[in-house]
Amino acid sequence: MTATEDLIAAAEAHSAHNYHPLPVVVSTADGAWMTDVEGRRYLDLLAGYSALNFGHGNRRLLDAARAQLQRVTLTSRAFHHDRFPAFCAQLAELCGMETVLPMNTGAEAVETAVKTARKWGYRIKGVPAEMAKIVVAGGNFHGRTTTVISFSTDPEARADYGPYTPGFEIVPYGDLTAMRQALAENTVAVLLEPIQGESGVIVPPEGYLPAVRRLTRERNVLFMADEIQSGLGRTGRTFACEHEGVVPDVYVLGKALGGGILPVSAVVSSAEVLGVFRPGEHGSTFGGNPLACAVALEVIAMLRSGEYQARATELGAHLHRELHALADTGRITAVRGRGLWAGVDIARAYGTGREVSERLMDRGVLVKDTHGSTIRIAPPLVISEEDLDWGLDQLRVVLAG
Incomplete structure (x- = not known):
């Protein structure tokens, strides 16, 4: 052999x-x-x-990782560390947002976005307890956790993992009429990939994303863009949403944010939206660790150059x-x-x-x-x-x- x-x-x-x-x-x-x-x-x-x-x-990213490896790699969020403030501030600036909640994998970031939307719905929008609904698109791929595959339409990703997490409504990707009909009083968010990757790099019809953005504003619903695969330069813009001039309420980021060196992900939004969390309500041992922040800071610097x-x-x-x-x-x-x-x-x-x-x-x-x-x-x-x-x-x- x-x-x-x-x-x-x-x-x-x-x-x-x-x-x-x-x-x-x-x-x-x-x-x-x-x-x-x-x-x-x-x-x-x-x-x-x-x-x-x-x-x-990539030499720039490896150098950033090596330098941080010599200093400190993990503190947990039980303590502050010196790379964290710059990471949060610069990522928020790159996104045109205010606040960052760091995690590790893309799936963790999506889970965090789901929890954020529900908590925002209950505490800010005033949705009755246990009634929050999130609208997603058919053909989506947002990860492989139990909650995330609960709103997948891919039989291979979903089969044999039930019972499934409730609270999601699936509409056809790119169908604005179906989206409009799905947005109800208890809808707290729409979660979309600006371009669906796993489905075969599916680009929505022109005007779809701006129309969804208008609808979500009219109905007081968060628009959450999963830019884990489409974001950070892949499509020729920092974010794929930019091709149609759309700014979501929430960016969900991952993959390239870790420079291919380690998993780094984040949910980025306004202070109002991410301000729904209080100490102890959500967290991650490795999320926002010094090594992750050091690499991600170099990624952000590289993207700033254009x-x-x-x-x-x-x-x-x-x-x-x-x-x-x-x-x-x-x-x-x-x-x-x-x-x-x-x-x-x-x-x-x-x-x-x-x-x-x-x-x-x-x-x-x-x-x-x-x-x-x-x-x-x-x-x-x-x-x-x-x-x-x-x-x-x-x-x-x-x-x-």
Whole structure:
């Protein structure tokens, strides 16, 4: 057996089978490239589902982490630490908000947003106890906790985990009429992904997000934008909501906020909304720890430059031109997305999304399939145009066979 086969067999023997990874074993990585245990290089066109927006081994982020590792990594929120004030202030400023509640994973941030909305509903809006309702969209992916999968429409994510958490109403994504009808007296929030990632990089109809924003203001309902995957430069703006001039009441952030080094997430909102929490009502041992704050502060500094948003805009336009040209051949049936993010539907005659992903892997390119026929392309924002074109060439070869 090869080293790859040995390691995969060991993983299969000793880990739960809750993932079906491509048969590649990564050993090192730099920028947009990963190298496996046998020395073969692969172009990473997934970027850890956007957690690696700034590439593997980004020197600025590693330096920030190393410097903090020498000082202090964890205090818990039982004490103050010296990186916390700057992290909260600068992230709030980046978002145009006032207050930050830090957590670790994206799912934790979504759970925190749900709790925030309910508490706001009871304490500020005056919704009767136990009656708060949150409206979400079909096809969503907000995480995998018991509460979050309670409002998933994906059978694989939801099946066999009941009983489910009540208090959610699901409406079709992009359907403004259904959204309007769902907003009732006891609705406390609408929770949406500005672009749905796991569903295949689904962009809502033009005008949908601004209309939802108007509706939520009219009905005194919080608009909570899950920008965990779409935010922090991926679409060519700091936040995907910005493409339509929308500012939500609550940003839910994660993934790239940790620079691909450690999990960092946050809920960012006004002082009124996050002011509903009192000491002891919500928390996290690791949330807002010194190491997380140090890395996230460097991420924020990098985003302030606008360099990464500009790269995502320029290279994203190139990516979508090339993909649409490929679609004209009939091998691709649809291309969706914004910036350096695309969902590509493969024509049935050319294989499933998994089969195309495996063939691309054989040619040194790594992508991820979803929902049968779709592959997602989301390279690190540091990728060069030359490398991006090489990756697209491999897709052309795979679909030509």
